[in-house]
Amino acid sequence: MNIAVAQSGGPTCAINASLVGVFRQALKTPEIDAVFGSINGIEGIIKDELIDLKRVIRTNEDMELLRQTPSTVLGSCRYKLPAQSEDTEVYERIYRCFEKHRIEAFFYIGGNDSMDTVVKLSEYLIGRGSKVRVVGIPKTIDNDLPVTDHTPGFGSAAKYVAATVQEIIRDSSVYSIESVTIVEIMGRHAGWLTASTCVLRANDEIAPHLIYLPERKFSVEQFVEDVRAMMAKHKAVVVAVSEGVEIPEENCRSGVVDNFGHEYLSGVGKALENIVRREIGCKVRSVELNVMQRCSSHICSKTDIDEAEFIGSEGVRAALDGQTGKTMVFRRISDIPYVVTVEATPAVNVANKEKFFPSAWINDAGNDVTEAAFRYFLPLIQGEVNIAMRNGMPLHFKLK
Amino acid sequence: MNIAVAQSGGPTCAINASLVGVFRQALKTPEIDAVFGSINGIEGIIKDELIDLKRVIRTNEDMELLRQTPSTVLGSCRYKLPAQSEDTEVYERIYRCFEKHRIEAFFYIGGNDSMDTVVKLSEYLIGRGSKVRVVGIPKTIDNDLPVTDHTPGFGSAAKYVAATVQEIIRDSSVYSIESVTIVEIMGRHAGWLTASTCVLRANDEIAPHLIYLPERKFSVEQFVEDVRAMMAKHKAVVVAVSEGVEIPEENCRSGVVDNFGHEYLSGVGKALENIVRREIGCKVRSVELNVMQRCSSHICSKTDIDEAEFIGSEGVRAALDGQTGKTMVFRRISDIPYVVTVEATPAVNVANKEKFFPSAWINDAGNDVTEAAFRYFLPLIQGEVNIAMRNGMPLHFKLK
Numbered sequence: 094m095n096i097a098v099a100q101s102g103g104p105t106c107a108i109n110a111s112l113v114g115v116f117r118q119a120l121k122t123p124e125i126d127a128v129f130g131s132i133n134g135i136e137g138i139i140k141d142e143l144i145d146l147k148r149v150i151r152t153n154e155d156m157e158l159l160r161q162t163p164s165t166v167l168g169s170c171r172y173k174l175p176a177q178s179e180d181t182e183v184y185e186r187i188y189r190c191f192e193k194h195r196i197e198a199f200f201y202i203g204g205n206d207s208m209d210t211v212v213k214l215s216e217y218l219i220g221r222g223s224k225v226r227v228v229g230i231p232k233t234i235d236n237d238l239p240v241t242d243h244t245p246g247f248g249s250a251a252k253y254v255a256a257t258v259q260e261i262i263r264d265s266s267v268y269s270i271e272s273v274t275i276v277e278i279m280g281r282h283a284g285w286l287t288a289s290t291c292v293l294r295a296n297d298e299i300a301p302h303l304i305y306l307p308e309r310k311f312s313v314e315q316f317v318e319d320v321r322a323m324m325a326k327h328k329a330v331v332v333a334v335s336e337g338v339e340i341p342e343e344n345c346r347s348g349v350v351d352n353f354g355h356e357y358l359s360g361v362g363k364a365l366e367n368i369v370r371r372e373i374g375c376k377v378r379s380v381e382l383n384v385m386q387r388c389s390s391h392i393c394s395k396t397d398i399d400e401a402e403f404i405g406s407e408g409v410r411a412a413l414d415g416q417t418g419k420t421m422v423f424r425r426i427s428d429i430p431y432v433v434t435v436e437a438t439p440a441v442n443v444a445n446k447e448k449f450f451p452s453a454w455i456n457d458a459g460n461d462v463t464e465a466a467f468r469y470f471l472p473l474i475q476g477e478v479n480i481a482m483r484n485g486m487p488l489h490f491k492l493k
Numbered sequence: 494m495n496i497a498v499a500q501s502g503g504p505t506c507a508i509n510a511s512l513v514g515v516f517r518q519a520l521k522t523p524e525i526d527a528v529f530g531s532i533n534g535i536e537g538i539i540k541d542e543l544i545d546l547k548r549v550i551r552t553n554e555d556m557e558l559l560r561q562t563p564s565t566v567l568g569s570c571r572y573k574l575p576a577q578s579e580d581t582e583v584y585e586r587i588y589r590c591f592e593k594h595r596i597e598a599f600f601y602i603g604g605n606d607s608m609d610t611v612v613k614l615s616e617y618l619i620g621r622g623s624k625v626r627v628v629g630i631p632k633t634i635d636n637d638l639p640v641t642d643h644t645p646g647f648g649s650a651a652k653y654v655a656a657t658v659q660e661i662i663r664d665s666s667v668y669s670i671e672s673v674t675i676v677e678i679m680g681r682h683a684g685w686l687t688a689s690t691c692v693l694r695a696n697d698e699i700a701p702h703l704i705y706l707p708e709r710k711f712s713v714e715q716f717v718e719d720v721r722a723m724m725a726k727h728k729a730v731v732v733a734v735s736e737g738v739e740i741p742e743e744n745c746r747s748g749v750v751d752n753f754g755h756e757y758l759s760g761v762g763k764a765l766e767n768i769v770r771r772e773i774g775c776k777v778r779s780v781e782l783n784v785m786q787r788c789s790s791h792i793c794s795k796t797d798i799d800e801a802e803f804i805g806s807e808g809v810r811a812a813l814d815g816q817t818g819k820t821m822v823f824r825r826i827s828d829i830p831y832v833v834t835v836e837a838t839p840a841v842n843v844a845n846k847e848k849f850f851p852s853a854w855i856n857d858a859g860n861d862v863t864e865a866a867f868r869y870f871l872p873l874i875q876g877e878v879n880i881a882m883r884n885g886m887p888l889h890f891k892l893k
Contacts, residue, residue: 104664133669164663171668255886256791263564263889264504264788268571269533295884297891383780388664391656391792394885474885484695485794485874486655489663491697 094124094197096409097143099131100165101172101203101210102233105246106253106390107401109490110160111202111230112167114405116146117156122413129194134170135201135210138190139183149492158490160398161478163390166492174210177217184217191225198226198412202405204233204244208420208444215418215440226417228408229440232401234387236285239448240438241422245404246387248397248473251289253389254278254382255474258290258333261380262300266329272376273320273330273369276301277362279386280335284308284450286386287335288462289470300331307337308450309459316365317372319460324375332365340364391487395476400433407435420444431472494524494597496809497543499531500565501572501603501610502633505646506653506790507801509890510560511602511630512567514805516546517556522813529594534570535601535610538590539583549892558890560798561878563790566892573606574613577620584617591625598626598812602805604633604644608820608844615818615840626817628808629840632801634787636685639848640838641822645804646787648797648873651689653789654678654782655874658690658733661780662700666729672776673720673730673769676701677762679786680735684708684850686786687735688862689870700731707737708850709859716765717772719860724775732765740764791887795876800833807835820844831872 098115100108112130119125128146131137144167150156159166177184191199199214201207211229218225231238234250258276265274280286284306293300302323305311323330343364362379369377400423408421419437426432454466481488498515500508512530519525528546531537544567550556559566577584591599599614601607611629618625631638634650658676665674680686684706693700702723705711723730743764762779769777800823808821819837826832854866881888 104667136669162663163660165667168669169667252885257785257789259886259889260563260788260790261784263562264784267504267565267569269536269568292884293886296886296888378784380783380785381781384661384664384778385657385780385785388660389657390660471884476885477882482877484692484871485652485876486659486693486696488696489659 095127095129095195096125096198096200097129097131097138097194097196098200098202099134099137100167100169101134101201101207102169103204104164104169104387105232105234106163106249106388106393107246107397108165108202108232109162110398110401111232111245111405113156113160114402115200115230115409116150117402118406118409122409124413129196130167133168134172134203135174136170136172137167138187141190141193143194155490158481158488160402161390161393161480162490163388166490173206174213177213187214188218188221188223197224198228200228200230200408200412202230202232204231205238205443205445205447208440211420211440212418212444219417226412226415228412228416229420229443230405230408231420231422231443234286235280235283237281237283237447237449238443239446240442242425242433243423243473245397245401247285249390249393250286250386251292251470252394252474253392254286254386255290255292256392257382258301258331259293259296259298262298262331265331270376271324271328273324273332273373275332275334275362275365275377275379277334277336277379277381279382280337282307282337283447284335284337287333288450288454288466290333291462291467292470292474294467295471299327301333302327302330303332303460304462305332305334305338305460306450306455307335307339308452309455311338311340313340313342313368317368320369320373334361334365336361343367391480393478394474395478396473398478404435411437428468428472495527495529495595496525496598496600497529497531497538497594497596498600498602499534499537500567501534501569501601501607504564504569504787505632505634506563506649506788506793507646507797508565508602508632509562510798510801511632511645511805513556513560514802515600515630515809516550518806518809522809524813529596530567533568534572534603535574536570536572537567538587541590541593543594555890558881558888560802561790561793561880562890563788566890574610577613577617587614588621588623597624598628600628600630600808600812602630602632604631605638605843605845605847608840611820611840612818612844619817626812626815628812628816629820629843630805630808631820631822631843634686635680635683637681637683637847637849638843639846640842642825642833643823643873645797645801647685649790649793650686650786651692651870652794652874653792654686654786655690655692656792657782658701658731659693659696659698662698662731665731670776671724671728673724673732673773675732675734675762675765675777675779677734677736677779677781679782680737682707682737683847684735684737687733688850688854688866690733691862691867692870692874694867695871699727701733702727702730703732703860704862705732705734705738705860706850706855707735707739708852709855711738711740713740713742713768717768720769720773734761734765736761743767791880793878794874795878796873798878804835811837828868828872
């Protein structure tokens with residue numbers, strides 16, 4: 094039998110590690126012959142644009158390099174599979190592609206939108222009596238998928254954000270005058286990545302002094318009061334704010350939406366900067382960590398990269414066990430020592446759903462997170478990958 | 494005799510390494526007793542706010558940690574010393590502070606503004622018959638100081654920018670649709686840091702496809718033509734633009750100036766993003782690397798950090814030789830193998846002057862740099878510092 098794998102949605106540092114997980118497990122599995130990579134997610138299956146991964150990933154060094162290369166080596170897509178009732182043509186094309194290449198299992202590495210594809214496609218194939226199994230491998234820096242303890246890609250993003258915010262703290266505190274620095278962090282409507290900055294307290298950092306998440310209603314008045322209170326205690330105040338925080342008084346939505354109807358968010362940091370300048374009048378700066386949060390693999394979390402590979406390999410085992418329409422998920426056994434296992438859950442439990450940061454982990458004032466959050470986050474950023482360098486820069490794997 | 498050292502101007506990853514250079518060389522020098530650190534640059538001397546560095550830097554581990562901690566451990570300032578003719582009071586206070594603490598040499602780590610202080614203060618002290626020597630140790634991520642081959646802090650900034658732009662290249666190229674990504678890079682009115690992105694070609698990257706520097710007049714019309722031409726060849730076009738590029742047609746100056754009359758620049762990347770959206774209409778994003786360029790020590794250049802320490806130690810030797818009113822500079826002996834020496838030059842040659850990126854190193858089209866620029870930059874980003882990690886994050890040295 095042959096298998097196929099595709100990558101979808103926004104980049105992370107760990108999507109390629111999950112691809113390596115699928116690939117390496119396939120190499121260990123005598124029943125599996127070819128491993129096809131689908132170019133630009135499910136679009137590659139629809140258009141029959143496949144590459145034989147054994148021809149491009151040729152050595153253990155290639156696998157290691159690919160594991161530490163950010164983004165999606167096979168490209169990505171934001172394609173939403175139509176309902177079967179609307180369009181059977183595209184399903185027919187996918188079916189024919191699988192038939193043509195003797196593909197009996199398809200692995201889709203992606204977020205909650207991609208799990209929608211896993212659900213629809215597996216239902217179609219079952220309905221048609223096909224034996225092709227469809228298994229979803231989660232990924233997202235937003236950490237907003239239900240069921241799973243956390244998502245591959247999140248730990249590396251959190252590690253980059255923590256290291257960078259720590260450096261911004263050093264940078265912000267050099268002058269003798271009072272200042273406020275606002276750091277805007279990704280996560281869409283979920284505050285996980287912003288909340289994860291609390292890990293800095295493990296290294297005795299007091300900052301970020303204030304943390305604002307989209308899960309709590311934002312009040313401009315309260316924010317100004319919070320900042321003033323912190324300025325009374327600290328010369329250089331650092332604020333972490335999630336891009337998903339809504340400030341109805343300020344216009345900081347882009348109005349642009351993607352194919353799934355998600356609005357691109359931006360500008361909350363700038364809005365808070367303007368509020369501080371207007372209401373307090375001190376030196377203030379906002380910093381947007383931008384796409385670096387999802388692609389800065391040079392400081393990725395070894396825990397994250399290893400887990401991303403592992404969950405990919407477990408996906409292959411689940412498919413060989415005959416499972417389909419499933420998403421692989423992490424279950425945390427304990428924080429200290431940190432232990433997780435991998436399980437399969439019906440993809441319908443994950444598809445198109447968001448998991449928000451728990452309300453119980455936000456402090457009463459709505460401007461910080463609790464000790465329980467700290468315990469949850471800290472294990473996810475542990476360990477460093479030995480990054481291959483050439484000419485003073487990280488070396489990336491590229492398709493020839 | 495005692496000595497004092499201070500740090501001034503904007504943060505870099507290498508200012509603390511130069512401080513360690515001064516400190517370690519002082520420890521090796523039997524004539525030197527106390528090493529005082531002045532808090533917030535020359536302001537600490539004026540206000541008599543000094544700390545005994547031997548009490549806070551106690552072990553070799555402390556020195557190594559401080560070497561890899563970004564920003565200025567002693568704080569910084571943007572204080573401009575008045576002319577002697579305008580105000581002798583402040584000079585008198587500095588003189589008294591030196592007398593009181595038996596300080597016979599003062600080391601000022603900073604940029605071209607700080608070298609202005611070195612010139613004025615050394616002239617005052619000579620005029621007064623004082624034997625206190627004043628020596629400047631350069632630093633700036635902008636690399637815009639005259640005489641010296643390059644400045645400490647630049648190599649680490651260039652390494653961070655190269656690694657990050659490479660990751661942004663991976664990030665930008667995942668989707669099947671055409672896109673343009675604009676990366677705005679610091680450097681004030683000099684294009685050095687933006688130009689340094691050409692080092693990516695050592696790792697077979699084609700991008701950044703276009704490089705725009707303030708040293709060449711910018712034409713919106715030509716820019717749009719350049720981008721269209723690159724889009725015909727590459728699906729995902731990446732553009733590096735210096736914050737100092739002026740676009741008269743677009744309003745991207747902040748209008749805010751610092752104590753030296755320098756205007757804060759921002760928004761060129763956003764302006765180019767708007768131009769692409771308006772004129773070409775494809776998917777476009779701008780990314781501002783912001784303060785991370787000057788404080789991301791987690792991926793600093795070992796060459797830079799070692800050189801920053803070395804030039805600090807050479808400053809101490811120059812002062813002990815009786816030199817004053819000097820700035821320490823690098824002279825490059827060869828590119829391959831890379832060899833530099835350190836010399837002292839009159840600070841007046843460096844103070845208040847800017848060194849621009851050579852016109853001869855810009856291509857005729859004004860949208861890229863030459864092979865000579867590549868040979869200049871590549872040695873400066875070589876080598877990695879073994880960053881101390883704790884709890885999954887870099888460990889920073891802090892004053893207790």
